Amino acid sequence: MFSLFNDLLTSAAVVVNDISDQGIEMFHKAGILDALESVSDNPNSTAAAALSNEQTLSLTDIMTPPTAWAGSQEEWVWCVKAALCDPNTCALTPTILRSDASLWEEIKTTVAQLFAAPPQPGKMESPVPTETEIGSEASANVASELLERAGSKLTPTADLVKYVQENYKVYRVRSDVVPRFTSDEDYWLNMKWRTDLYQQCINAEQLLTLMQVLSRLPKPLRDMAAPANRKTKAEKNEYGNVQHEGGNDGDDEDNREDGQRVILRDNTNYWRDMRREHEAIQExxxxxxxxxxxxxxxxxxxxxxxxxxxxxxxxxxxxxxxxxxxxxxxxxxxxxxxxxxxxxxxxxxxxxxxxxxxxxxxxxxxxxxxxxxxxxxxxxxxxxxxxxxxxxxxxxxxxxxxxxxxxxxxxxxxxxxxxxxxxxxxxxxxxxxxxxxxxxxxxxxxxxxxxxxxxxxxxxxxxxxxxxxxxxxxxxxxxxxx
Structure with a gap:
């Protein structure tokens, strides 16, 4: 009798452990616990990470505009949030972008042109560069170096994790791309890599252009997205654009069709809508x-x-x-x-x-x-x-x-x-x-x-x-x- 009772207890313990393991695995797949596990229980996690020579990424790091920023801080925050709500931006790490050699060369060329000093009309070429040209050349060089920089281990601070969890659109996009397209660690490294590049911009037009350039799909992903894009266009032609008048929400719902499968798509329309919204806000x-x-x-x-x-x-x-x-x-x-x-x-x-x-x-x-x-x-x-x-x-x-x-x-x-x-x-x-x-x-x-x-x-x-x-x-x- 005692042995039977002992066997029952053992079986119950095994079942509980299995359920716990399954639940933890489920949360890991949803990308929830990974971020929390990387944040120290110590409120002073930033200082602890500094002592261990580990980089940190805080909410202030991504939401503070550079000193040369010509707009307001609210304008910078709006642009950053637009990037965090874009699946391509969150999923395409530098490694994925570099996998397409031709695309990577196009990105480098576009970034160099974006930060190049604009030509001044009516001005003869001078052997002595102006202060503006020197500053633009420095930004272009820094941007080129940042493009090629390889990330190291990174820990997000508690305030950044809280921000992602409390903003529904940002959290939903993160749940879609982690771990389906990238790992939790690469998600934060990608955010840090892009933030360093964003900090070289001086106005919203330049920043939105850079964000769009860095979110272009490499060829393998473009090939995967092509059938879905054709299907979406066919549906729009058949049923009209009524369900898509609300902006990008219709595209988000399309991404969740076919058994909640999420795929990356050409986001040209997304950034076009973001530019229009930005113009309306500025007006x-x-x-x-x-x-x-x-x-x-x-x-x-x-x-x-x-x-x-x-x-x-x-x-x-x-x-x-x-x-x-x-x-x-x-x-x-x-x-x-x-x-x-x-x-x-x-x-x-x-x-x-x-x-x-x-x-x-x-x-x-x-x-x-x-x-x-x-x-x-x-x-x-x-x-x-x-x-x-x-x-x-x-x-x-x-x-x-x-x-x-x-x-x-x-x-x-x-x-x-x-x-x-x-x-x-x-x-x-x-x-x-x-x-x-x-x-x-x-x-x-x-x-x-x-x-x-x-x-x-x-x-x-x-x-x-x-x-x-x-x-x-x-x-x-x-x-x-x-």
Whole structure:
């Protein structure tokens, strides 16, 4: 009986060990535990690796742009993430690329041309190289050396492993290529090799070009991908491009067909989409920068006029020629502020969300709305000033008994900040009408030149040579054309 019980325990232990071994093997195949095993349990794993003369690769190493980078850090991070989401980039190690001799020679030639100094038009050849040419030549030489550099043992730091695991697209691509196309160790070595080359770039156009060049398939893999590419093109021709309008997601799903098999393909379309997305992002940032500049300038000008008109009202000198001129200027800035608010509110949410122009949390937008309220308040104070301030001063003819009706079209003085659903045209018309009402209600008789010069529709948008701001909205171009 005891021996039977002992045999049962032994059998159970063997089964448990088999299940554990199978589970560990499964995780190894998914490429999960390999990265974790290469990271030391010691929080100071970087220092421990340094003592053992072992290289490390951290999240800071790949996400920090070079000192010569002309763009922003956000732009660099976006480009690096685009590379980490490309299966070819993650799977094609230097050894695989070198296996195709003709492709490797093309890569070396393209990289040398990419980092070569651009020719300066109209400049005669000089025996003395310029500083730019020297720097470009040095970058080209470094890039050529980095291409041929062989990697050594490398340990990813815990923050880099955590980043890969917490970013779904990056993690999914890694799971697809490790260990099917490359080992865990080669995955990190490949990332380090490419990062060193990326660090030689100075702008996004150069970086995206380099990334695409280094992700070209060698001939054996091109031959393997050719049937799948023909099958995908045939399906697109038969069923249309509806399922592929979302960008690259359709291609990712195609890679998982036929029993979850993943193959490497020509990624020309992927990098084309990335370039388009980068251009759209840059257009958004350019609009934000231009709008912030306009808003800050208008707030500064409007605030100075509000302060001046407020001082004149306080000293009961608003009925002077100066007071009439400042009042007219405040009306002008009221229209400008209303148009800027309308433009920001009409912009797509993704353009302003999380920025200083966010209508909910943006500090600059809140300052714009507050300045708009301040101008409206001082205009109302001017219209409703005490009767004693209507006496003639400095030869200005003004009286509270002047008729309130005018041959000019009447416009109201107050307006509310438009909602995000308000169109630009509606808000502009409302703001123009409201300013005219303030002029009609005012007992001050303004000169025709002052009124017509500052409130004419064609002059409102013209401030020191500035063109209409509405024409600069990139998303309004297609609407107006249609």
């Amino acid at each position: 958004k940032f350019a609009w934000i920068r231009e709008t912030e500049k306009l808003v800050k300038k208008e707030i500064q000008l409007a605030s100075s006029n509000v302060k001046l008109l407020g001082n004149l009202l306080q000293r009961q000198e608003a009925s002077t020629t100066l007071g009439a001129s400042v009042f007219d200027s405040c009306q002008y800035h009221k229209v400008r502020l209303s148009r800027l608010i309308a433009d920001v509110c009409a912009a797509p949410t993704e353009h302003t969300e999380g920025t200083s122009l966010d209508s909910k949390t943006g500090a600059l937008f809140q300052a714009l709305a507050q300045c708009n309220d301040d101008v409206r308040a001082v205009l109302e104070a001017f219209v409703n000033r005490p009767p004693g301030d209507f006496e003639n001063t400095d030869g200005v003819v003004s009286s509270p008994s002047l008729p309130t009706q005018s041959a000019e079209p009447s416009l109201p003085v107050t307006d509310e900040v438009p909602s995000r659903k308000t169109t630009i045209a509606d808000t502009t018309t409302s703001a123009t009408q409201k300013v005219g009402y303030a002029r009609e209600s005012s007992p001050v008789k303004l000169s025709a030149s002052a009124r017509e010069g500052s409130l004419r529709p064609d002059s409102i948008a013209d401030d020191s040579g500035e063109s209409s701001f509405e024409a600069k909205l990139p998303w309004s171009m297609s609407d107006s054309e249609s």
